[in-house]
Amino acid sequence: MKYQIIPVTPFQQNCSVIWCENTLEAAVVDPGGDVERILNEVNKLGLTLNKILLTHGHIDHVGGAKKLAQQLNINIIGPHVADKFWLDALEKQSQNFGFPTTEAFEPHQFLTSGDTVTVGEQTLEVIHCPGHTPGHVVFYSKQSGLAWVGDVLFRSSIGRTDFPQSNHQDLVNSITQKLWPLGNHVSFIPGHGPMSTFAEEREHNPFVADQLLG
Numbered sequence: 266m267k268y269q270i271i272p273v274t275p276f277q278q279n280c281s282v283i284w285c286e287n288t289l290e291a292a293v294v295d296p297g298g299d300v301e302r303i304l305n306e307v308n309k310l311g312l313t314l315n316k317i318l319l320t321h322g323h324i325d326h327v328g329g330a331k332k333l334a335q336q337l338n339i340n341i342i343g344p345h346v347a348d349k350f351w352l353d354a355l356e357k358q359s360q361n362f363g364f365p366t367t368e369a370f371e372p373h374q375f376l377t378s379g380d381t382v383t384v385g386e387q388t389l390e391v392i393h394c395p396g397h398t399p400g401h402v403v404f405y406s407k408q409s410g411l412a413w414v415g416d417v418l419f420r421s422s423i424g425r426t427d428f429p430q431s432n433h434q435d436l437v438n439s440i441t442q443k444l445w446p447l448g449n450h451v452s453f454i455p456g457h458g459p460m461s462t463f464a465e466e467r468e469h470n471p472f473v474a475d476q477l478l479g
Contacts (some may be wrong), residue, residue: 266387266409273299276325277349283310285385292316295326319343320415321401322351324358331370340373348400362477396436397424412453420461424470440473
């Protein structure tokens with residue numbers, strides 16, 4: 266699985282264009298905004314974008330999804346249905362966070378653990394990881410040892426849990442019980458900031474390091 270990270274929105278959210286090297290079919294993960302910038306990158310790479318993948322319902326991750334889907338006539342896939350209330354409140358979110366007005370939408374498909382999503386000849390496993398939001402999902406490429414974790418986990422930090430229906434213990438459980446078992450070798454692309462590995466976070470992350478949690 267190949268990828269290109271494109272920081273978008275005033276929140277500098279890590280939108281990712283991911284693609285299959287054999288077919289040049291692509292998906293975009295969490296297009297929070299700056300749709301033309303995303304499309305320019307897709308065109309520069311010579312890719313065919315055919316789906317949008319969402320990790321969760323916060324506006325800095327989904328703000329450009331509807332526009333992009335309509336422009337290219339492609340499907341929006343994810344997150345888990347438990348984040349529907351966030352997608353329904355997108356207009357209010359845009360007002361609260363100073364984003365351009367964004368209309369509510371419903372994805373073509375909600376996801377849950379055990380689902381898979383294909384990008385060309387590549388397969389992503391879906392893992393439901395509640396905590397930051399109740400419907401947050403992670404996309405994992407076993408073949409590449411790569412995970413797109415949204416706002417579940419960051420380098421040296423974890424997602425905020427001061428939003429409606431957030432839960433700190435659920436978040437810690439998602440990280441330690443669902444992500445760590447994938448293996449220390451896994452590299453992850455977070456929703457914000459630099460990449461890291463599960464090994465690095467298990468050793469040094471001040472919120473979920475093994476030595477802190479016993």
